[in-house]
Amino acid sequence: xxxxxxxxxxxxxxxxxxxxxxxxxxxxxxxxxxxxxxxxxxxxxxxxxxxxxxxxxxxxxxxxxxxxxxxxxxxxxxxxxxxxxxxxxxxxxxxxxxxxxxxxxxxxxxxxxxxxxxxxxxxxxxxxxxxxxxxxxxxxxxxxxxxxxxxxxxxxxxxxxxxxxxxxxxxxxxxxxxxxxxxxxxxxxxxxxxxxxxxxxxxxxxxxxxxxxxxxxxxxxxxxxxxxxxxxxxxxxxxxxxxxxxxxxxxxxxxxxxxxxxxxxxxxxxxxxxxxxxxxxxxxxx
Amino acid sequence: xxxxxxxxxxxxxxxxxxxxxxxxxxxxxxxxxxxxxxxxxxxxxxxxxxxxxxxxxxxxxxxxxxxxxxxxxxxxxxxxxxxxxxxxxxxxxxxxxxxxxxxxxxxxxxxxxxxxxxxxxxxxxxxxxxxxxxxxxxxxxxxxxxxxxxxxxxxxxxxxxxxxxxxxxxxxxxxxxxxxxxxxxxxxxxxxxxxxxxxxxxxxxxxxxxxxxxxxxxxxxxxxxxxxxxxxxxxxxxxxxxxxxxxxxxxxxxxxxxxxxxxxxxxxxxxxxxxxxxx
Numbered sequence: 080x081x082x083x084x085x086x087x088x089x090x091x092x093x094x095x096x097x098x099x100x101x102x103x104x105x106x107x108x109x110x111x112x113x114x115x116x117x118x119x120x121x122x123x124x125x126x127x128x129x130x131x132x133x134x135x136x137x138x139x140x141x142x143x144x145x146x147x148x149x150x151x152x153x154x155x156x157x158x159x160x161x162x163x164x165x166x167x168x169x170x171x172x173x174x175x176x177x178x179x180x181x182x183x184x185x186x187x188x189x190x191x192x193x194x195x196x197x198x199x200x201x202x203x204x205x206x207x208x209x210x211x212x213x214x215x216x217x218x219x220x221x222x223x224x225x226x227x228x229x230x231x232x233x234x235x236x237x238x239x240x241x242x243x244x245x246x247x248x249x250x251x252x253x254x255x256x257x258x259x260x261x262x263x264x265x266x267x268x269x270x271x272x273x274x275x276x277x278x279x280x281x282x283x284x285x286x287x288x289x290x291x292x293x294x295x296x297x298x299x300x301x302x303x304x305x306x307x308x309x310x311x312x313x314x315x316x317x318x319x320x321x322x323x324x325x326x327x328x329x330x331x332x333x334x335x336x337x338x339x340x341x342x343x344x345x346x347x348x349x350x351x352x353x354x355x356x357x358x359x360x361x362x363x364x365x
Numbered sequence: 366x367x368x369x370x371x372x373x374x375x376x377x378x379x380x381x382x383x384x385x386x387x388x389x390x391x392x393x394x395x396x397x398x399x400x401x402x403x404x405x406x407x408x409x410x411x412x413x414x415x416x417x418x419x420x421x422x423x424x425x426x427x428x429x430x431x432x433x434x435x436x437x438x439x440x441x442x443x444x445x446x447x448x449x450x451x452x453x454x455x456x457x458x459x460x461x462x463x464x465x466x467x468x469x470x471x472x473x474x475x476x477x478x479x480x481x482x483x484x485x486x487x488x489x490x491x492x493x494x495x496x497x498x499x500x501x502x503x504x505x506x507x508x509x510x511x512x513x514x515x516x517x518x519x520x521x522x523x524x525x526x527x528x529x530x531x532x533x534x535x536x537x538x539x540x541x542x543x544x545x546x547x548x549x550x551x552x553x554x555x556x557x558x559x560x561x562x563x564x565x566x567x568x569x570x571x572x573x574x575x576x577x578x579x580x581x582x583x584x585x586x587x588x589x590x591x592x593x594x595x596x597x598x599x600x601x602x603x604x605x606x607x608x609x610x611x612x613x614x615x616x617x618x619x620x621x622x623x624x625x626x627x628x629x630x631x632x633x634x635x636x637x638x639x640x641x642x643x644x
Contacts, residue, residue: 214596240564242588246537247562247569271538273531274607276592278538301567302593304633305505309600309625314633316565323564336624337600345599 085291099137099173107139110205113319113327114147122233122315122331123148128155129199132182133224134189135159138170140205140237142177149178157182158196160189190219193226193339200229205237209303213275213296217303221310222342225333234311234330242299243324262286304328310337371479372453377582379428379454381555381573388429388464400435400496403610408439412524412606412619416444416491423449423490423518425480425499430461432496432528434468441469448473449487451480481510484517484627491520495527498613500594501586504566508587508594510630512601516621525602527616533590542569553577557584565636591616601625 099107117123128148132141138159145155159170159182167184174182187195202224212220224234245252253268263285269292270279277294284290300316300323308314311330319325369377387393407413420440424433427450437448450461450473458475465473478486483493493515503511515525536542546557554576560583561570568585575581591607595616599605602618609615 214593215599218596218600242537242567243562243564246533247542250537250541271534273534273591276533276590299505299567300564302505304565305509305567306597308506308509308630308633309597312629312631316633316635326564334625334629337622341622342599345603345605 085293099139099169103137103139106206107143110140110143111146114144115150117317117327118147118151118153120315120317120329122313122329123201125200125231126153128153128201129197130155130157130201130203131192131196131199131227132157132159132203132205133192134204134208134211135161135170136163136166136206138167138173138182140203141182142170142174144201144203144205144235145174145178145182158185158199159183160185160187160192160195162186162188190216190223192223196227198229199227199232201233201235202228203235203237205235207237207239209236209238209298210241210295211293213277213294214302214306215275217296217298217306218309218337219339219342221307221330222337222339225310225335225337226339228333230332230335232331232333234307234333236303236307236328236330237319238298238300238303238326238328240300240324240326241297242302245297256285300324300326300328310334372455374582375454376456377580378573378584379457381575381580381582388431388460393429393431397431397435399611400432401439403615404436404439407526407608407615408443410606410608410617412604412617415522416440416524419445419447420492421447421449421490422492422494423451423483423487424461424494424496425451425483425515426495426497426502427452427461428454428457428497430457430464430473432494433461433473434465436492436494436496436526437465437469437473449476449490450474451476451478451483451487453477453479481507481514482627483511483514485514487518489520490518491523493519493523493525495525498528498530500527500529500589501532504568504585504587505593505597506566506632506636508589508597510627512597513625513627513630516601516623517627519621522620525598525616525618527594527598527618528610528613529589529591529594529616530613531591532588533593536588 130145132138135141141157141159145157148155161167164186171181171184185195256263256265264282265285266280266282268278269281276296279294281292304314304316307328307330312332312334315329317327319327422437427433430450433448433450437446440446450458452458455477458477462475476486544559548555556574558572560572568587571584571586573582573584591614595605595607598616598618601622603620603622606617607614
């Protein structure tokens with residue numbers, strides 16, 4: 080699976096803490112603390128919770144939420160879905176250690192969630208994952224998620240306001256270096272595509288020369304929340320950081336009126352994204 | 366603090382802001398001619414091939430009517446057009462009516478009202494036009510309501526045309542966000558200042574200050590990327606396309622889906638509480 084290989088390479092180079100000994104453990108503990116305060120939210124009512132941690136990686140978010148729900152006396156069935164089997168095997172071990180039961184894991188693409196997962200009550204996207212999806216793909220993803228949620232189901236998205244932090248506060252940081260396990264990795268902004276809003280970044284190890292390219296859409300909190308509103312009747316925004324720039328977005332009661340097929344029909348009829356790129360006729364090489 | 370209506374705020378913004386929409390000025394005239402040229406080319410687009418013989422055209426946030434009158438003029442070479450101009454500002458509508466009479470020889474309909482309630486004021490239109498870069502006035506929540514409302518106001522095969530620039534690119538990636546942005550016109554210096562960022566609405570609050578008179582008005586701006594707005598249009602319309610104009614783009618959407626009506630869009634409670642965590 081080409082996408083899975085790309086993601087493996089990407090995450091091997093990214094500074095993202097997935098080791099459950101050090102930084103990853105701290106990320107887990109702070110998630111548990113946050114979720115303990117969230118489990119009484121009206122959008123999360125119900126004694127039986129079928130929980131899906133989508134693009135869950137090593138399962139930090141899903142296991143943390145499952146633990147908080149169980150501490151509150153709720154019955155939880157946890158499924159973790161990710162493209163990377165390596166991450167999922169860590170998630171299985173970790174869930175046994177933390178919950179005493181093994182999470183069900185599914186290797187697969189989040190867009191195909193309907194084919195892979197039965198009905199669930201809660202879908203969680205944890206760890207600031209939405210930058211992988213531009214507004215077109217985010218819409219298709221929300222549509223797919225809506226189709227596996229129950230009528231009273233809830234989507235949780237852990238997000239940081241990137242318009243605030245990355246475009247307003249720290250716009251100068253479009254080239255940076257970081258250190259990872261003896262490696263030095265350089266991250267460069269390569270281009271902007273107006274048709275998708277994606278920034279293309281290239282990350283490159285200065286030691287091994289290994290490279291990966293990836294796309295990032297820099298979502299503002301409000302832009303993400305309002306897009307969720309098209310797919311869900313009720314929206315809430317619960318601050319995680321004191322200033323609210325890191326928050327959990329909750330979409331409750333999927334409207335279920337925008338089916339993935341209907342949305343994709345636009346692409347099939349027109350192939351308009353190709354047209355759009357041609358119409359734009361330029362690509363910024365900065 | 367006294368509460369101003371949307372109309373009063375807009376009147377004050379436009380009285381300070383050097384927006385060239387006076388149709389008898391050289392710049393206003395140039396923008397009108399440019400709009401006519403852009404719309405002439407747009408007539409060849411497949412989305413406009415099925416317009417009926419009598420086109421009902423609504424110019425939303427029309428201001429003084431540059432866009433609506435230009436499009437009506439272009440379409441009237443081939444078909445008959447009935448033009449409706451809608452804006453919150455009574456003064457702008459008065460100028461727009463006079464301009465339409467001059468250019469088209471017929472009186473347009475004018476409607477004073479809020480674009481977020483378009484469907485309550487105007488129905489069964491063939492084309493809704495938003496010309497003159499009005500998108501930054503709408504935060505993402507309002508944009509969702511706007512698109513739902515426009516979808517209701519249009520006929521089944523109706524078309525929405527929005528002029529836009531990629532503000533995400535221009536402001537953040539190309540130029541960099543500026544805390545202070547001066548502009549000059551004749552004997553006036555206008556400062557456009559950063560005042561805060563509202564996380565819940567995604568808007569940057571700016572203050573426009575006249576250096577000469579000290580007059581100040583707040584302006585909320587959302588920096589739309591093309592992709593972000595066009596993708597929203599796609600959720601409310603079956604067909605979308607993007608056409609490059611002269612330094613600006615035309616975002617096109619046809620056939621409203623009407624899956625989500627304006628009455629089904631109840632704003633989340635955190636937006637109704639008043640405090641938006643502005644920073």
